[in-house]
Amino acid sequence: MSKxxxxxxxxxxxxxxSTRFLIFNVKGQIVASHQCEYQNQYPKAxxxxxxxxxxxxxxxxxxxxxxxxxxxLGYDAKQxxxxxxxxxxxxxVAFDIETGEPLTNAIIWNDVRTKDLVHKLIAEAGSASRFAxxxxxxxxxxxxxxxxxxxLENVAEVxxxxxxxxxxxxxxxxxxxxKLTGNYVTDVTNASRTMLMDIxxxxxxxxxxxxxxxxxxxxxxxxxxxxxxxxxxxxxxxxVPIAGCLGDQQAAxxxxxxxxxxxxxxxxxxxxxMLFNTGNQPIFSKNGLLTTVGYKLGPNAEPKxxxxxxxxxxxSAIQWLRDKIGLIFSxxxxxxxxxxxxxxxGVYFVTAFSGLFAPYWRDDARGCIVGLTQYATRGHIAxxxxxxxxxxxxxxxxxxxxxxGTDLRRLRVDGGMTNSDQAMQxxxxxxxxxxxxxxxxxxxxxxxxxxxxxAVGVWEDEAELRQxxxxxxxxxxxxxxxxxxxxxxDGWEKAVKRSLDWA
Numbered sequence: 001m002s003k004x005x006x007x008x009x010x011x012x013x014x015x016x017x018s019t020r021f022l023i024f025n026v027k028g029q030i031v032a033s034h035q036c037e038y039q040n041q042y043p044k045a046x047x048x049x050x051x052x053x054x055x056x057x058x059x060x061x062x063x064x065x066x067x068x069x070x071x072x073l074g075y076d077a078k079q080x081x082x083x084x085x086x087x088x089x090x091x092x093v094a095f096d097i098e099t100g101e102p103l104t105n106a107i108i109w110n111d112v113r114t115k116d117l118v119h120k121l122i123a124e125a126g127s128a129s130r131f132a133x134x135x136x137x138x139x140x141x142x143x144x145x146x147x148x149x150x151x152l153e154n155v156a157e158v159x160x161x162x163x164x165x166x167x168x169x170x171x172x173x174x175x176x177x178x179k180l181t182g183n184y185v186t187d188v189t190n191a192s193r194t195m196l197m198d199i200x201x202x203x204x205x206x207x208x209x210x211x212x213x214x215x216x217x218x219x220x221x222x223x224x225x226x227x228x229x230x231x232x233x234x235x236x237x238x239x240v241p242i243a244g245c246l247g248d249q250q251a252a253x254x255x256x257x258x259x260x261x262x263x264x265x266x267x268x269x270x271x272x273x274m275l276f277n278t279g280n281q282p283i284f285s286k287n288g289l290l291t292t293v294g295y296k297l298g299p300n301a302e303p304k305x306x307x308x309x310x311x312x313x314x315x316s317a318i319q320w321l322r323d324k325i326g327l328i329f330s331x332x333x334x335x336x337x338x339x340x341x342x343x344x345x346g347v348y349f350v351t352a353f354s355g356l357f358a359p360y361w362r363d364d365a366r367g368c369i370v371g372l373t374q375y376a377t378r379g380h381i382a383x384x385x386x387x388x389x390x391x392x393x394x395x396x397x398x399x400x401x402x403x404x405g406t407d408l409r410r411l412r413v414d415g416g417m418t419n420s421d422q423a424m425q426x427x428x429x430x431x432x433x434x435x436x437x438x439x440x441x442x443x444x445x446x447x448x449x450x451x452x453x454x455a456v457g458v459w460e461d462e463a464e465l466r467q468x469x470x471x472x473x474x475x476x477x478x479x480x481x482x483x484x485x486x487x488x489x490d491g492w493e494k495a496v497k498r499s500l501d502w503a
Contacts, residue, residue, distance in 0.1 A: 003074050007458060010066075010083040010237065011449040012059055013442075014172055015248065016040070016091075016108065016270045019055070021062035022445045023070050023080060026458060028468040030442060032073065034065025041105065046112040046354060049105035052093045055172065056179050060235060067236040077236050082228075082456045084244030084448030086251035087172040089193045092147040094158050095175070097184070098166045103157040106172070107147040110271070110312055112354050114146045115363055115503075117153075121146065121211075128361075131208055133284060136192065136199045136291030141355075141363060142310075144171060145195035145212040152213060167218050173245050174220045180242060181230030186220040187245040188303065192293040197222065199282055199293055199305070225250070226297040226451040244452030248444050249273040250295050253306065254451060255443030256412045257469035258294075259462050264400070264408055267444065268417035272314035272389055275306040276400045276408070283307055287399035288359030297454055297462070307403055309358035309396030313351040313367075314389045315416050320353070321385060327378055335420035338383035344488075346371040348495035349384035356392075356499070359399040366502035370495045386423045390430040391492040397431060410434040414443040421476075428476035432485060435476040443469070 008031060013020045017040065022033040036058040040050045067077050090109035095102045107113070121139050122128045128138040137143055148169050151158045161167035170178065171194070174186045191197040191204075196214060198205040204216050223229060228241045246254060249267055253275045256265040261279035266272065275294065282291045282305040294306035318334050321327040328334055350356075352365035369381065393411075401407055410433055417423050418437050428435040440446065450465045459465055478485070 006075070006079060008075070008080045009449040009453040009458060010080045010240070011445040011452070012062070012083060012085045012176065013445040013448065014055065014059060014085065014087040014176065016088045019058035019062045020445065021059070021066040022442060022449070023066055024446065024449045028440065028446055031075070032066045032069040034062045034069065036061040036065070040108055044113070046115070048108040048111040050108060052095070052102040052106045052175055055106065056176065059176060063236055077240070080237065080240055081458055082241045082243035082452040083232070083237060084246070084452030085173050085176055085242060086246050086248050086444050086448035087176070087190070089171060089190060089247040089249065090142055090144050091172050092144045093170050093172065093175040094148070094151050094155070094161070095168055095170070096161050096166045097168045100179070103161055103167070104151060104155045107150070109142065110354055111147070112141045112363060114141045114150045117150055118146055125211065131195065131211070132291070134198050134205050135195050135208055136282060136284065137195050138361065139195070140361065142357070143193060143195045145208065145214065148214050149212050162218070165217070169214065169218050170220055173247070177229050177242055177245070180232050182233060183230040184220045185223050185229050187223055187225045188293045188296045189225055189247040189250040190245070191222045193247060199291065202303070224296045224299045224301065226301070226455040227299050228455060241456065242452070243455035244448050244450070246295060246448055246451055249275055249308065250293070250306070251447030252414055252444040253277070253447065254295055254465070255445070255447030255469055256414060256438070257466040258412065259304070259466060262406050263412070265412040265414065266393055268314050268389065268413065268415035270314065270316045272311035272393065274309045274393060274396050274400070276404060278305045278307055278404065281305065283403055285399070285403045287402045288361055289396070289399050289403060290358065295451070297451060307400055309399060311389060311392040312355065312357050313353050317349070317351040317385050317388065321382070327381060332419070334382050334385065335422035337379050338386050339422050341377065341379035341383055344384050344387055345376055345380040346373065346491070347376050347380040347384045348491055349381065349388045350495050350499040351385070351388045352499045356496070358396055360395070360496065362500055364501055364503045365499045368495070368499045370498050371491070386420070386426050387430070389417065390423070390427045391489070393427060394430050394489065408433060410436050412436050412438070414438060414441055424476045425479065429478045429480045430485065430488065432478050432482070437474045437476070439473065
């Protein structure tokens with residue numbers, strides 16, 4: 001096959017702190033990519049926001065950079081048959097449908113300005129889980145509906161747009177698809193993170209909309225995760241259809257080929273998320289987990305559901321050590337520094353910068369380092385930082401076992417932290433099961449590309465997607481005794497208790 005006959009799929013990976021555009025061949029290999037980093041804004045304690053137009057600009061910059069590299073290899077953008085989008089979830093944009101411009105900064109998913117509002121809503125509802133059997137989610141600062149409610153109550157421009165009838169809300173996927181194609185849509189995975197969608201029928205719930213004060217006319221059309229949503233109107237990819245859309249964690253689930261009930265993956269990025277495939281029926285957690293839509297790969301395809309546990313701080317703790325504390329000079333240094341000590345030396349770091357997520361759900365928790373003595377070194381603090389993510393992953397896995405009645409034999413992992421052999425060995429030690437890392441780590445971007453390619457016929461079915469997604473792996477097994485693991489876990493639970501009741 002000549003170069004001119006080769007087929008490619010593009011993937012927009014829009015994350016919390018950067019945007020990337022990656023171009024994959026039909027074997028699932030990256031041919032070209034470009035990353036555009038940016039900084040969020042922190043105007044008040046607990047507030048995290050970003051100008052939606054700057055997010056859009058980062059997408060356009062990433063596309064241009066990757067396409068230049070693609071062209072330099074002798075390829076043409078016309079060979080890109082479709083583009084998938086995977087995005088930071090829950091982050092909420094309010095814009096005017098007439099002007100196409102945002103009405104205020106996007107509220108990022110981990111923003112906690114809505115804490116007081118959440119307590120008020122829980123009191124009104126009578127329970128944080130009042131609507132969980134409809135939307136699968138508890139009422140917390142995390143999800144989009146409370147961000148929408150806050151905007152409606154506090155942003156004059158949003159209130160004025162509602163009065164004009166021009167107000168529109170959306171998650172980042174909706175904002176990007178609207179700006180790139182002109183169509184106002186979302187997919188089932190992103191819609192399932194708003195607290196407004198009925199996860200059984202994939203429609204906006206009138207009960208939930210009424211409670212949170214959001215109108216259906218202010219919400220996008222809900223579509224499947226793999227279909228053509230529209231064609232890009234201008235730029236390097238003009239005319240190329242956007243045909244795949246998944247929230248970032250669900251995209252990683254597809255990219256790791258977790259297509260069967262009982263398969264699970266954990267993504268270690270700025271934050272950390274574990275998804276456990278529960279099959280064609282939702283399981284409603286009794287142990288602090290979320291029920292979410294895993295994916296729906298086509299308008300007529302059967303949906304797959306998942307239990308999800310989330311950790312608010314993972315890679316961002318390493319960034320904090322580097323940028324705010326100066327303990328390390330580069331993120332890659334943390335693994336070698338943690339390897340300079342045999343264990344944590346009794347030091348525990350609870351990275352609850354904005355509260356603890358699943359299965360704790362404590363927004364009053366704050367970060368703390370405990371167990372310090374004169375024996376403690378930089379290495380112990382570095383190791384405690386890596387261990388913090390691994391302990392929280394263990395807590396989520398234990399909750400999943402209880403809800404599903406299934407013991408997970410292995411955990412598939414991806415994301416930036418998995419580049420560290422030290423971090424993955426610590427994870428295997430704390431879990432006591434096999435940790436499997438793929439050779440190709442960009443599973444989130446790959447998942448969106450697989451959905452987009454499936455929609456336009458590049459791949460035919462899930463069996464072909466699994467074949468593309470599977471690659472050589474590295475496996476990590478525990479090297480510690482059960483008694484040592486129990487001792488470490490007991491110390492972690494003591495540390496968690498110290499982090500509570502601060503806010």
